[in-house]
Amino acid sequence: MLAETICSAVSAAGLGIAAITAYRKRFLAATRIAAYSLVPVGLVMAGVVEWVSDIAFKPSVWLGFGLLALAWLLFMTTRAVERRRGSTRKDRKAARAAQRGDAVAPAASSPSLTSGAGTTGARAQGDPAKKPERAAAPGDDFSDIEAILKKHGI
Structure with a gap:
């Protein structure tokens, strides 16, 4: 009223x-x-004003909102736990072993555009002014990217 x-x-x-x-x-x-x-x-x-006032002043409505909030909280908690678990124990053990052992991509420190035998070009003949030839295969360019993706589990 x-x-x-x-x-x-x-x-x-x-x-x-x-x-x-x-x-x-x-x-x-x-x-x-x-x-x-x-x-x-x-x-x-x-009748909208009456409907809103009924919602605002009924305890059962507030109890319903509380239950909805509880359901949302439970849902978000399970999502957070699921994300933390994300990987299996074997994956986590393998990741720890990789961190303790060798680097994730041991060849990542060498340039990806040259193959391992980069001295076969002009520098092997003693001419430092000429640049070495490119002898990399097209698939070798993505080895660094693959190593990074494997490191992050993708």
């Missing part, structure tokens, strides 16, 4: 402001203010 009275008063005040605005020859603004002013009365007549 109180909410309906407040909405009616707000609408009446808004329509009064719209009338004053129209008197000042600002018809477009007056029409817009009148439209906004009619919204609260429309909500009262449609």
Whole structure:
């Protein structure tokens, strides 16, 4: 009852402001203010205000919202645990062994554009001005990328 009275008063005040605005020859603004002013009365007549007040003041509704929040919390907790477990124990043991042992990609320290025998070009003949030839296969260019992806488990 109180909410309906407040909405009616707000609408009446808004329509009064719209009338004053129209008197000042600002018809477009007056029409817009009148439209906004009619919204609260429309909500009262449609029953939306009563529905919202019923939701706000019933304990069973708040209990329902609490249960929804609990369900969401449980869902997010299981997702977080699932992400932490992400890999199996064998994968984790292999990752630890790789960290303790050799580097993930031992060949990653050498340039990926040359093969292991990069001295077969002009430098082997003693001419330092000429650059060595490229002797890498197209598939060798991606070995560094593959090593990085394997390191991250992708």
